Amino acid sequence: MDDFWSWFWLMVWWFFFIAYLIILFQILGDLFRDKALSGWWKAVWVVALILVPYLSALIYLIARGRGMAERHAEEDRARKQIMDDYVRATAGSGKSAAGEIADAKALYDAGAIDAAEFTTLKAKALA
Structure with a gap:
């Protein structure tokens, strides 16, 4: 029975670790996608994510979460527009x-x- 609980808690910790990695990569992608943020602020966020990872990720999501979603949606719209233009150009008159x-x-x-x-x-x- 002790093996089961050890395995269970190991899986719980792995889940939270992988969830953190996903959030970390989303934050890093957003940092370098944001053209309004200066290079120094980007460096400060990266250092904070390395030194105090969980706290700085939580603060980033609270402070910049809405802008993060807007930048992601804007990038999706731009990609869709590029794809639509490409399809129209290659499809011809039809x-x-x-x-x-x-x-x-x-x-x-x-x-x-x-x-x-x-x-x-x-x-x-x-x-």
């Missing part, structure tokens, strides 16, 4: 071959392009 041929035919009928250009556009759409 028209089918028939739609592209119809557009080319409309240009040909309007006299904007000649027969050779129409044939080239038609071959490109079918490729």
Whole structure:
């Protein structure tokens, strides 16, 4: 029975240690993501996290937690915008071959392009 409780408390301590490491990496990522915070303040926070880890992590979360969430959300929005722009650029117009041929035919009928250009556009759409 003593082995069970030793194992149980070991697992509890491991849980809290891994939770602390996750919080620590989140804090460090936020520190270096924050452009408004000067390098000296970043250094002070890093030293505090090394010397008094649990207390300084708790103080950081209380003092800068809201800004931390806002910076994270802003970075997510920026990444989403970059991805959306990339998808729009690579997806093209999204028209089918028939739609592209119809557009080319409309240009040909309007006299904007000649027969050779129409044939080239038609071959490109079918490729």
